[in-house]
Amino acid sequence: MTDTSIGTPEQLRDPNYTPALHRAIPLGIQHVLAMFVSNVTPAIIIAGAAGFGFGSDAGAQGFPDMTYMIQMSMLFAGIATLFQTIGMGPVGARLPIVQGTSFAFIPIMIPLVAGKGVDALPVLFGGVLIGGLFHTLLGTFIGKIRFALPPLVTGLVVTMIGLALVKVGIQYAAGGVPAIDQPEYGSLLNWSIALVVVLVTLGLKFFAKGMLSVSAVFVGIIAGYLVALFFTDMVSFEGISTSMSRAAAFQVPSPFKYGFEFSLAAVIGFCLMSFVSAVETVGDVSGITKGGAGREATEQEIQGATYADGVGTAIAGIFGGLPNTSFSQNVGLIAMTGVMSRHVVTIGAIFLIICGLMPKVGALIRTIPIEVLGGGVIVMFGMVVAAGISMLSDVNWNRRNMVIFAIALSIGLGLQLDPKAVQYLPDTLRILMTSGLLPAALIAIVLNLILPEELSDESTEEVSGGLSGHGDGSLKG
Template identity: 30%
Template structure:
């Protein structure tokens, strides 16, 4: 049974999410995380601009916009506003998942087209966040991990082009490969062999070392840094938006939507991880927190599109820092976000980062994309790679590769489909989603019933469950056990719901599915209960109190079911359980 052990403590936790560490410690930790993620926030959009030759025109602008939006959304994640934000220290930064499609958009229509595509995809992300509960069986980690691997292998050719550039240096054309090799080896050594928190400095250490070597052989030009002011606004004008909605927009939109949703799935995972680390006593997952994190991610993407820079996402470094330091206080993220905002108004920092040589950028991106591929691999194996899920991953991945390299009958495809299928990320993602839909359709049928969301539904619920159980051979005691479990679960939802001023009649959506020797029952109600049933069960005393009727009901439910889960979302909640379907003798 899925329960929460109140005795389980978060190991090493010094400050929980709602606690306030001293200001000096808060500032130091905020500065540390900002230093760790700064390179990724700034260099990722510069890689995209450099690949299409637009860095000189828009480089200072995207640095300004990326830092500003990352800082604002980091503070939003920490201090949620209404349903938006996680309320936990989740740092936001530029997403490397958008490198490939960002380059495609800039090639097809420049900065205005890319901004419009990002805005459109962000609007879809808001819909996704609002329907997170309903989509949880389709946009699974299997799909998200497959797309992340496709993103990495699709963008690697661009990185190889950066590494192939060999400008003249004091060492001749061999200087650039030397710089790239040293950057790569230092970064890799720190990530793989450093102890404790030192490995978190791998990307920054590699870039700094590479730049020092490049400077020693006249490959690093910092003349623009000396003339740039310490504080001010970028001299480049806002790139604007392309509202013509031509063929290039519609051709690239599916890829932007899919990658945006994959980023949302990654944020989903980070929001789960940060909850597990941020409390002194383990609690059930609050899916409203996860929704809030995805909403804030969408706000960041929307602002990125309006401003004209690559979208952002939650950085897993923030989870790693909490695990390492034991400080999960949300005010650390508030301080860190404020630092990013202040850094955005420093043209000297922008000029310094734009001076990073291409071999250093290429080596840095090589490591980042390798990690992205590894994260995708970890996502698809997180819950165990079954035969069916493994089939989805392998087939979708190689279909994406086949279409990306035009190996699969590209000359026979109609022109309208080439716009979608010539992009391996889009093709592979569509294949993964369709395969997951097929698996859900092919699984045992879920029988559904809509009932009144009140005590009056108990009679109809009993009759319906009896029909379902008898139809598969259950005897009367087994049917009664199923009915009693369903009754206690429904009473929990009804008696603890917070109506919040609702006057309309609530409806209960019930579903039953056979799962081997079990019957799985799921209730959905568009209302909020005041507590999570898993937390209530974990708080039951060892010896029951005969006078506590609510306590008795929970104990009965716990004794009847094989598994129990309760997921609370902003739009309502899902309470699911399974009962042994073996007929009693």
């Protein structure tokens, strides 16, 4: 419900309105709490997949690198958010859009870094940089390509992203990466800690109101952390105290800290995923203007938001950050509070930037047990799947759409489950195919464009056995 004590209804719908600071600061921090865990999680997952994060033999040696990636996630989420709220020439929508590290690219990044340690980072960040530049280019014609990404395609892609990540959530909740010798993997203690996070998150989401409900995952992880700290030996400060004592109060990021390397697989993967990310941003911009101001987004706002996505991602790649995009949970927060002020979000962005410049914050996040994080990501990744299914509910499930979905899902998910099925392909093609996400998206896009629209209801029944649902499909970013 809108709090009219913050301002008049007309003021609350105005992006340029600034509430009094004693109101604006808590509202800005609320935006940060809503996205904080989701923002740093991709860096933790990629570090773990590369072999210098949680549950890896090189975890202790790779501690500074993982901490640095966490820092960059916070820093460039804040910087990219400023691009959106304040703007820079044509870059930015000048709307209350919160940027954060994107989950969408994780299935693309994992095959690029898997087991390669920090040696994989030049290729990774080279892909982030080139992909960000390509994403910026999309801003010039984003409105013209939306026809190729209807709910059938976007819903499939988002569902595939979630399905690719749920395995990570289960592994983290069970205690790490099972490929490494861990006698306690899957123990009752590990699962108990993860379930504390899940239960607290669910309780707050459904039975609390206001900030507690919005930041349920964040509070759930804090609860799990406290249980692990006081009742188990999971929280380890080994190496933390030394690292934190040696760390400067503030640290400015280094450009090309890990080098830069061109990889065709990385560039193709990041550029193709940019299409999906751009369309997601268009949907978020539309959701903000409809939910907060009761109007449609302008072409200039959509274009500026897409530019900010790309520029923010490219700059992040230079300094060791991962791709960023608009965060949908903050769109819902604007609709809930009714506060459309972009300056409120600017306050949240400044808070993120300060955290990103303080290595001690990244080091503290690094102490979170992987089981605690597992409980949080189970909820987050499950919500990604649910969001994809929600998009698919807008699809008219005739035979044509069912066949497109079936083929794309079967091939994409199948290649994810058994990467060795394409082990004899050239390296570049193999990496792209085993992501599962890219082949599924390409199949869905191509088939959607070439298969005829007109199919009879009788044909639908032949395929579905009379169980298909019918809906009025409409584009949903």
